Amino acid sequence: MHLVDIGANLTHDSFDRDRDAVLARARAAGVVQMVVTGASREHSPLALQLAQRHPGFLYATAGVHPHHASEYTDECDAEMRALHAHPEVVAVGECGLDYFRDFSPRPAQRKAFERQLQIGVDLAVDGVGKPLFLHQRDAHDDFMAMMRNFDGRLGPAVVHCFTGTREELFDYLDQDWYIGITGWLCDERRGAHLRELVKHIPAQRLLVETDAPYLLPRTLKPTPKDRRNEPMFLPHIVAELARDRGEDIATTAAATTKAATGFFGLPG
Known part of the structure; x- marks a missing residue:
């Protein structure tokens, strides 16, 4: 298999x-x-540095997660825009809304999200905004409302680490957004509902990721002693995903890799 891990916190x-x-x-x-x-x-600057040290293998996103939204000042916005001048930075984010933990006040989250969506618009090439790497947890209505405020101006978007409901999934697919699937799929306590939902994601909208070092697949045996997830476990996630979709592993792997290279503009 040739796979692309679209989200690793390396x-x-x-x-x-x-x-x-x-x-x-x-x-x-x-x-x-x-x-x-x-x-x-x-x-975000460290992600760029790492990508620059491994050209053609590693790429980066640049953004501010809603947990850190309180740090999104004018100076931070300028720093993010400077990072996006580098070709190794292939998406805006991780950005979005997280009302599950509220590590930053919700007004600060919405402001930081809006400013990062504007970066995506401002970096449009031939009328197509820069790809967006999005986070949403327990904030679906506000998330959708803010995205709709930019209707017709945003580039392709992936809802990273999808863990939501059927309604949320179909709202995203109705917008032609991409869906990132992680080892959450393998968690019988929290992710069992995804086993059915992943069947409904069109192959051309399906992406895979580890979100390493988080979300170690609970079905992975033997379990690493340090409980750390890492990108080498992506084939395990793809195998589980293929089984749930009723596909052979090669089909799922090829589809997700094609979708990822197209989404981020990576060399094939």
Whole structure:
């Protein structure tokens, strides 16, 4: 399999001790490209630096997660725009709304989200906005309302790490947005409903990701002693996804890789 992990938090300090080995294991497992998630003012520049050290293999996003929305100042906005001048940065985000934890006040979340959507609009090429790497948890109505405020101006969008309801899924698909599936699918406590929902995602809108080091698939055996997720486990997620969709693994792998390279504009 040739796979693309569209969301890996490889700047996380849990990878500091063995990051090169993590990348080598991912390659050996068939992960041919990865997008390193930039989710804060601190880590977005680090994601770019990591991508620059591994050209053609790693790419980056640049954005501020709603947990960090309080740090989104005018200076932060300028820093994000400077990062997006680099070709290795292939999407705006991770950005969006998270009312589950409310680590930043909701008004601050909405303001930071709006400003990052505007970056996507401002970076349009030939009338198509820059791809968006989106987060939404327990904020669906506000999320949809804010996206609709930019109707006709936004580029392609992926709702990363989808964990939501059938209604939410179909709202996203009605907008032709992409859906990112993680190891949440493998969690019998929280993700069992996804087993049925993933059948409804069109192949051309389906993307896969580990969200490493988070969301270690609970069906993975043996379980790593440190409980750390890493990109080499992406084939396990794809195998579970293929089973739930009633497809062979090669079909699911090929479809998600084609969708990912098209979405982010990656070389084939």
